[in-house]
Structures are given as C-alpha cells and as structure tokens.
Amino acid sequence: MFSLRNYTISISMLVALMLQIMPMPIIADPFRPDWVFLVLAYWTLALPQRVNVGVAFINGLLLDLLLGTTLGIHGFALSLAIFILAANYQRLRNYSVWQQAFMVGLLTSLYHLVIFWLQHLLTDIYFLFTYLWPVLTTMLFWPWCFLVLRKVRRQLKVN
Amino acid sequence: MDTIFARGPSLLSRLILASLLSLLLIILDHRLDSFSTVRVYLNSLVSPLQYMANLPGQMLNQASSAVTTQRELLEQNARLTQQNILMSEEVQRFNLLKKENDRLRSLLGSPVRPGMRKIVAELMAVDNNPYSHQVVINKGTINGVYEGQPVLDDKGIVGQVMQVGTTTSRVLLIADVTHGVPVRIVRNDVRLVASGSGQLSRLSVNHVPHSTDIREGDILVSSGLGHVFPEGYPVGEVTAVIRDETRPFALIRAKPAAQLERLKHLLLLWPDDAPREPVIDRGQTTDV
Numbered sequence: 001m002f003s004l005r006n007y008t009i010s011i012s013m014l015v016a017l018m019l020q021i022m023p024m025p026i027i028a029d030p031f032r033p034d035w036v037f038l039v040l041a042y043w044t045l046a047l048p049q050r051v052n053v054g055v056a057f058i059n060g061l062l063l064d065l066l067l068g069t070t071l072g073i074h075g076f077a078l079s080l081a082i083f084i085l086a087a088n089y090q091r092l093r094n095y096s097v098w099q100q101a102f103m104v105g106l107l108t109s110l111y112h113l114v115i116f117w118l119q120h121l122l123t124d125i126y127f128l129f130t131y132l133w134p135v136l137t138t139m140l141f142w143p144w145c146f147l148v149l150r151k152v153r154r155q156l157k158v159n
Numbered sequence: 160m161d162t163i164f165a166r167g168p169s170l171l172s173r174l175i176l177a178s179l180l181s182l183l184l185i186i187l188d189h190r191l192d193s194f195s196t197v198r199v200y201l202n203s204l205v206s207p208l209q210y211m212a213n214l215p216g217q218m219l220n221q222a223s224s225a226v227t228t229q230r231e232l233l234e235q236n237a238r239l240t241q242q243n244i245l246m247s248e249e250v251q252r253f254n255l256l257k258k259e260n261d262r263l264r265s266l267l268g269s270p271v272r273p274g275m276r277k278i279v280a281e282l283m284a285v286d287n288n289p290y291s292h293q294v295v296i297n298k299g300t301i302n303g304v305y306e307g308q309p310v311l312d313d314k315g316i317v318g319q320v321m322q323v324g325t326t327t328s329r330v331l332l333i334a335d336v337t338h339g340v341p342v343r344i345v346r347n348d349v350r351l352v353a354s355g356s357g358q359l360s361r362l363s364v365n366h367v368p369h370s371t372d373i374r375e376g377d378i379l380v381s382s383g384l385g386h387v388f389p390e391g392y393p394v395g396e397v398t399a400v401i402r403d404e405t406r407p408f409a410l411i412r413a414k415p416a417a418q419l420e421r422l423k424h425l426l427l428l429w430p431d432d433a434p435r436e437p438v439i440d441r442g443q444t445t446d447v
Contacts, residue, residue, distance in 0.1 A: 023212075062205060065205045067288045071184045071187070115290075119290045
C-alpha cells in the first residue's frame with residue numbers, strides 16, 4: 001500500500017529539484033537558493049544513516065541532467081559537501097539554527113567553488129562575484145527550510 | 160536506530176566511490192562524442208520533471224489570459240490586424256522580389272535558393288546555471304530536431320540546439336562564452352566571427368584588425384559559413400568599436416538582435432545543406 005511516510009524523502013527531493021529549475025524572473029534568478037543542497041543537508045543531519053553521499057551523488061547527477069552541465073560536476077560537488085556534513089552531523093546537530101545556517105553557507109560556497117573550478121577546467125569561464133549570491137540566500141533560507149522539514153518529519157514520523 | 164555503526168561501506172569509501180564515478184562521467188561526457196546518444200536517453204528520462212517544473216508558470220499565464228478584459232483583447236486584435244495588413248503588403252513585395260531574384264540568378268547560372276522547413280517551438284525553462292546560457296524548448300527528436308540545428312526568434316538568431324531528448328531539447332544561446340557565429344557586415348560584406356561574452360546583452364567580435372572598416376551601428380548578419388546558420392539572418396548590431404593601438408586587435412562589442420532575455424516562441428529551421436554533426440567545439444574557445 002502506498003504510504004506517504006515511506007516516500008517523504010523522495011518527494012521532498014523531487015520538489016527541491018523542481019524548485020531548482022523552475023523559471024523565475026530574470027532579476028530574481030541570480031539569487032535563487034540551492035534548494036537541492038538545502039533539503040539534502042536537512043535529511044543528512046536528521047537521518048544520516050538513510051541520506052548521505054550516495055543520495056547526494058544521484059541527486060547531483062539529476063541536477064547535471066536538468067541544468068545541462070557536463071555529467072558528474074554537480075554529482076561530485078554535492079557528494080563532497082554532503083560528505084563533510086555527514087561526517088560531522090553529531091556536532092552540527094548541537095548548534096543553534098543560526099550557527100547551522102553559517103555552516104551551511106560555508107559548505108554552499110565550497111559547493112559553488114568546486115563547480116566553478118570543474119567548469120573552469122572544461123571551458124573558459126571567468127569568475128564573477130554574482131556567482132556567489134546563492135550562498136547568501138541559501139544561508140537565509142536554511143532556518144525556514146529546517147523548521148518546515150522538521151515539522152514534516154515529526155508529523156509523518158519519518159525515521 | 161544505529162547511527163554510530165552504520166551499515167554498508169564507510170562514509171569515506173562512499174565519497175571515494177562517488178568521486179571516481181563523477182570523474183569517469185566527466186571524462187566520458189566531455190571527451191567522447193559517442194556519449195551524446197546516451198545523453199539523449201538520460202535527457203528524456205528527466206523531461207517529465209521539466210514539464211512539471213514548468214506547470215506553475217503555465218498556469219499563471221493561463222490565469223492571466225483568462226482575466227484579460229474584452230477591451231484589452233479588442234485593442235490587441237486591432238493592433239494585430241493592422242500588423243497583419245502591413246506584413247502581407249511586405250510579403251507581396253517579397254514574393255515579387257524573390258521571383259525576380261530567382262530569375263536573375265538563373266540568368267547568371269547561380270543555383271536558386273530553396274525554401275526551408277521550419278516549426279515553432281515554445282520556451283520551457285531558462286537555466287539558472289550562471290556559467291552557461293541555455294534554454295530548454297518543447298520539441299525533441301520526435302519532431303525531427305537534431306544537434307546543431309539553428310534556432311531563431313522574430314528578431315534574429317538565438318542559438319543552436321546543443322542536446323536533444325525525445326520531447327525536449329536544449330538550446331545554446333549565442334551569448335554563451337563557448338558559442339561563435341560566423342557573420343558579415345551588411346554595409347560592406349566584411350566577414351567576422353561574433354562570439355558570446357557570457358552576458359545576455361553583449362556579443363564580442365574577436366580578431367578584427369585595427370584597419371577593418373567597421374563602425375558603431377553596423378548590422379551583422381549570419382554569413383552562412385560553417386554550415387550551421389543559414390545566410391542572411393540578423394545576429395546583432397555593433398555598439399562599440401575601441402581602437403586601442405596598444406592591443407593587437409580592435410575591441411568590438413555588439414548587441415544581439417534577438418531578445419535573449421525575453422524569449423517565448425522560437426523558430427527551428429531545417430536548412431538543406433545542414434550537416435548532421437554539430438560544429439561547436441566545446442574544448443577550445445577564443446574570448447578576448
């Protein structure tokens with residue numbers, strides 16, 4: 001029987017992927033937070049034995065397909081960032097939400113820089129500071145994302 | 160729940176496995192041309208997700224068209240009728256000129272230019288990947304779309320098809336840093352190459368000697384060299400010519416003719432002499 005509880009993580013990941021590629025006005029577009037990273041980061045902190053490097057890698061590949069980048073770039077960057085989170089989840093769980101937001105911001109900037117470096121190896125692109133706007137918005141969205149997903153997890157008793 | 164003694168391989172070995180797989184995929188995807196057939200299947204696999212992500216925007220559009228007042232519709236109708244009359248007059252003149260041109264060409268012994276097959280495609284998503292400018296359109300291999308196909312809007316050249324899926328395909332815009340269009344100046348037929356600058360509103364024309372006759376306001380049209388874009392479609396207008404003698408070449412900027420920020424309906428062309436292979440070279444680009 002279909003039960004929502006077993007599919008919560010998959011559904012939230014699908015929603016994050018959709019938010020990541022949804023068309024947005026051109027002014028708001030450079031500020032789009034990394035939804036996939038946010039949701040993955042929450043599940044990694046909450047249920048590290050279910051969501052870790054493997055899930056991050058698969059979602060990264062999907063992101064590569066959806067964004068049209070060379071296959072493997074987002075896969076590598078996401079698995080690296082999620083690995084760091086998963087290796088330190090016990091410490092991070094004890095931080096306050098704002099401290100967590102700061103750590104998430106640091107990891108997002110690592111994620112963006114890794115993507116930039118890999119792309120720079122493959123094609124001639126130049127670094128513009130505007131590429132790092134998502135780091136700020138991801139940081140600001142983390143507390144709300146955290147609260148909403150925790151509510152969902154407790155309501156549906158996902159574990 | 161057993162959090163300390165997690166089942167399966169350790170985190171670090173998982174990371175190493177994921178990195179090796181990513182590296183392999185990057186090399187396969189970047190270096191091997193034969194991998195593009197695999198990508199067609201993979202792109203088709205994720206296209207439902209793209210259609211779903213496009214739904215809210217589409218619903219908003221429908222809602223906004225449902226609440227347009229009758230007065231607005233009447234105004235629009237009047238404007239379009241007027242435009243239609245003006246354009247059909249131009250088509251009459253165009254037909255006459257085309258016949259005359261064909262006759263003159265046959266007198267000269269040059270081949271007559273054939274018409275092209277074309278279809279209208281609709282924009283589905285604009286990528287938020289800041290490192291490259293691409294859009295997704297709602298036509299794919301089932302409509303006969305092929306890699307390297309020219310894409311236009313109502314003002315000029317937009318780009319070329321970069322990857323195809325069954326029902327969607329991805330278009331690389333001319334403003335992308337890896338894209339170049341062979342162009343010529345309408346005024347004096349000087350041949351140049353306009354490459355993307357990474358900004359939607361700017362193209363850069365590279366390797367132009369200081370002595371070249373090029374001015375602000377010159378119109379650039381596709382030259383038909385390279386066999387991707389058919390000849391004579393507008394590409395852009397020269398906005399700045401900087402002749403700094405300390406540099407080896409003049410610095411020339413152009414503004415794309417197509418409205419790359421506000422694409423909605425696009426035109427796919429099937430030129431007769433189009434090769435079936437893409438001519439873009441992703442590894443090497445020349446950008447000053």
